[in-house]
Amino acid sequence: QVTLRESGPALVKPTQTLTLTCTFSGFSLSTSGMCVSWIRQPPGKALEWLALIDWDDDKYYSTSLKTRLTISKDTSKNQVVLTMTNMDPVDTATYYCARAVGGLPDDAFDIWGQGTMVTVSS
């Protein structure tokens, strides 16, 4: 059974750096074709794709946020980490990690974590 679970702080202050961890099971990110993405959703708003890392350690970032984002993986721990610098109240959202299989950028996200709510406030 494939599962993903997000973890991180529920509250961060403006200008701080957010670090989120996605811990997964049921697959290996060293297996060809496996990818993990981060996606967020502000309250009452639409989904927004943030970043993707694949089995070959290739990384892709949202054009509008790429200067603030870093995605990395620890294959031995089955974890993917996302850092977002210079947090602002507009970054308040539920942050999801999701798996994609196939190795192509347009592969669908077949399994999602439950999400973790992050509030940015002083």
Added chain:
Amino acid sequence: QSVLTQPPSVSAAPGQKVTISCSGSSSNIGNNYVSWYQQLPGTAPKLLIYENNKRPSGIPDRFSGSKSGTSATLGITGLQTGDEADYYCGTWDSSLSAGGGVFGGGTKLTVL
């Protein structure tokens, strides 16, 4: 403003059929697979359709997907009250200005 355009809301009676459109461009839908997700209130999105028209195991055939040019459509037949949810289309955008994963603004389905 989302890269992909969806109607904000659609509605239909139980048992009826509804379609949800997703409009894009050649840099996204026109040259990439489209997927569709269902998000029930307070839950994470769930994959409904991948590669334009394929259903994952466990998704009933009441749900269907299609793509033509730079637009895609999700169809739901035999509507049930449990289908009330937000629906999102998604794909990849290859343009320099919006490169990366993209989603539509979401469509809220109301089953009257």
